Each structure stands twice: as structure tokens, then as C-alpha cells.
Amino acid sequence: MEVGFLGLGIMGKAMAVNLLRNGFKVTVWNRTLSKCEELVEHGASVGETPAAVVKKCKYTIAMLSDPPAAISVVFGKDSVLEQLCEGKGYIDMSTVDADTSSKISKVAQATAVSTAITEVGGRFLEAPVSGSKKPAEDGQLIILAAGDKALYEEMLPAFSVLGKKDFFLGEVGNGAKMKLIVNMIMGSTMNAFSEGLALAGRTGLSPETLIEMLVKEEEGLGAVGNPMIMMKGPTMLKSNYSPAFPLKHQQKDMRLALALGEENGLAMPVAAAANEAFIRAKSLGLGDQDFSAVYEAVKAEGLKQ
Numbered sequence: 160m161e162v163g164f165l166g167l168g169i170m171g172k173a174m175a176v177n178l179l180r181n182g183f184k185v186t187v188w189n190r191t192l193s194k195c196e197e198l199v200e201h202g203a204s205v206g207e208t209p210a211a212v213v214k215k216c217k218y219t220i221a222m223l224s225d226p227p228a229a230i231s232v233v234f235g236k237d238s239v240l241e242q243l244c245e246g247k248g249y250i251d252m253s254t255v256d257a258d259t260s261s262k263i264s265k266v267a268q269a270t271a272v273s274t275a276i277t278e279v280g281g282r283f284l285e286a287p288v289s290g291s292k293k294p295a296e297d298g299q300l301i302i303l304a305a306g307d308k309a310l311y312e313e314m315l316p317a318f319s320v321l322g323k324k325d326f327f328l329g330e331v332g333n334g335a336k337m338k339l340i341v342n343m344i345m346g347s348t349m350n351a352f353s354e355g356l357a358l359a360g361r362t363g364l365s366p367e368t369l370i371e372m373l374v375k376e377e378e379g380l381g382a383v384g385n386p387m388i389m390m391k392g393p394t395m396l397k398s399n400y401s402p403a404f405p406l407k408h409q410q411k412d413m414r415l416a417l418a419l420g421e422e423n424g425l426a427m428p429v430a431a432a433a434n435e436a437f438i439r440a441k442s443l444g445l446g447d448q449d450f451s452a453v454y455e456a457v458k459a460e461g462l463k464q
């Protein structure tokens with residue numbers, strides 16, 4: 160199977176390498192084109208523009224940072240839209256909001272709605288993923304697909320390489336919404352955990368012992384423990400925030416989830432407070448660090464008293 164791949168950040172690079180290792184032919188593009196070189200070493204071809212990739216490939220996957228990036232790759236100069244046509248599939252795996260996904264979907268599927276897009280009649284699937292750098296490297300992502308069901312079924316060989324489980328959630332927007340809900344829970348949990356670690360430290364208790372109590376590896380997880388605490392806790396105590404999931408993307412997800420709550424008349428004060436903590440962390444220059452670096456912002460806030 161031949162696929163195009165747009166966006167070679169932390170996730171896109173790992174996913175594209177995985178596809179190559181599993182016998183897929185992959186043509187890659189990245190805004191910073193030099194990042195394609197490493198993929199060429201793994202056997203990828205390079206497209207000079209998103210349009211060139213879509214022209215070459217029947218299926219093109221995108222893994223981009225946020226809604227403006229997802230939109231610009233589809234609608235900008237030398238974009239996906241210039242070459243997307245009848246029969247071609249576009250699969251956006253970025254974490255975006257449902258409106259962004261719908262906008263891309265409607266144009267991808269429009270037929271002769273304006274002179275600018277008369278060629279368009281392509282198919283669209285949103286497929287955001289849960290799981291970070293390591294699951295992406297290991298093909299252990301959870302894929303939350305929605306949109307064109309036939310395209311979803313055609314993508315299953317690729318999804319089975321990229322992930323350990325996939326869900327088809329119905330109409331476009333449902334995958335985006337589900338992903339934002341999952342990440343809202345993750346961001347809120349990370350904040351509660353950070354506050355717990357900080358409070359343990361402040362009261363003279365051992366944060367190491369707190370982690371041990373939450374996550375007892377030899378006996379399985381405690382009631383409040385979870386794999387995120389097990390994975391991130393020890394690195395947080397070493398102030399090691401080498402980015403797996405950049406904090407700026409977690410804050411983007413909190414912001415989009417809060418907007419989804421507002422659209423649906425649901426107040427989410429816990430998520431709102433967690434969002435503020437991520438914003439504070441960004442203002443401290445931690446946006447490109449792992450999202451667990453919010454712990455530093457929590458600790459710094461405490462020092463003000």
C-alpha cells in the first residue's frame with residue numbers, strides 16, 4: 160500500500176517510520192523540508208509540497224500541530240486541495256476541533272461547488288490518536304476515526320500497523336470530540352497529580368513515596384494510580400521534560416475541549432483550572448517541553464506565598 164504523509168513532528172516521524180518498517184511505500188512532506196531527510200534514510204520518497212504528495216498517492220495522512228496548521232495544509236498554496244480529486248482519500252490524524260475537521264471534510268467531499276474546487280470529490284476521514292511518542296514508535300496508538308466508512312475500512316491495514324485498537328465513531332467531528340474529551344481528562348489528571356507531588360514536597364513528605372503508593376508496579380496499580388503517573392512521575396521528579404507530548408499541544412487541547420463544553424452548555428471548572436495552569440506554564444517558557452512540565456508551574460506558583 161502506498162501512502163502520503165504530511166507532518167513529521169514527534170508523532171508524524173514515528174508513525175511514518177513505522178509504516179515504512181512494515182512494508183508501506185511512503186511519500187513524506189514537512190513544512191521544514193530538511194526533516195524529511197531522516198525518513199529518506201528509512202526508505203521514504205519526498206514530495207516538495209502537500210499537493211505533490213496528494214498527486215502521487217491515493218491515500219494521504221496528515222499529522223499536524225493544530226487547527227491553523229491543518230487548515231493551511233489543505234487550503235494554502237500548493238495545498239492538498241489542489242490535487243485532491245475523485246477517489247483520493249485524505250486522513251487527518253491531527254488533534255483538532257470538530258469545526259476544523261468539518262471544514263476540511265466539506266471541501267474534500269464537495270463536488271463542483273465553486274470554480275476553485277471543481278476538481279474536488281475526494282474522501283475524508285478524521286482519525287486522531289491517543290498515545291504518545293513511545294506508543295507511536297511501537298505501533299500502539301488508539302485511533303479514533305470518523306467520517307467516510309469505506310475509507311476507514313481501506314485504511315485498516317495502515318491503522319493496524321500504527322495502532323493497537325481503532326474505533327469508528329460515525330460522522331465527522333465525533334473523532335475530534337472524543338479525542339478532546341480524552342485529553343481534557345489527561346490534562347486535568349496531570350494537574351491534580353502535580354499538585355499532589357508539590358503538596359507532598361511542601362509538607363515534608365516524600366514525593367517518591369507518594370508515587371510508590373499510587374503506583375505499585377509489583378502489585379499492579381493502586382486505585383488512584385494510572386499508567387500516566389507510572390510513566391511520568393519518576394521523570395517529573397528528575398525535572399526531565401524531554402518532550403513526548405509538548406505542553407503547548409496539551410494546552411491547545413484543553414482550550415478546544417473547554418470550547419466544546421461551552422458549545423454544549425457544560426461548565427467544566429476543573430478543566431478550566433487545569434487550562435490556566437498550562438497557560439501559566441507556557442508563560443514560563445515551558446511550551447515546548449513535555450506536558451508534565453506543568454509540575455514546574457504548579458511548584459513555582461506555590462513559591463509566591
Ligand SMILES: NC(=O)C1=CN([C@@H]2O[C@H](COP(=O)(O)OP(=O)(O)OC[C@H]3O[C@@H](n4cnc5c(N)ncnc54)[C@H](OP(=O)(O)O)[C@@H]3O)[C@@H](O)[C@H]2O)C=CC1
Nearest residue numbers: 166167168169170190191223224228254291292403404408
Ligand atoms: N506528541 C504526542 O504525544 C501526541 C500528539 N498528538 C497530536 O498530534 C499532532 C502532532 O503532534 P506532535 O507530532 O507532537 O507535534 P510537533 O510539534 O512535534 O509537530 C508538529 C508538526 O506540525 C507541523 N506544522 C506546524 N505548523 C504548521 C503549519 N502552519 N503548516 C504546516 N505544517 C505545520 C510541524 O512542521 P515543522 O517541522 O515545520 O515545524 C510539524 O511537522 C498534534 O495535533 C498533537 O496534539 C496526538 C497524540 C499524541
Ligand SMILES: O=CC(=O)O
Nearest residue numbers: 288289290291404
Ligand atoms: O494527545 C496526547 C496523547 O498522549 O494522547
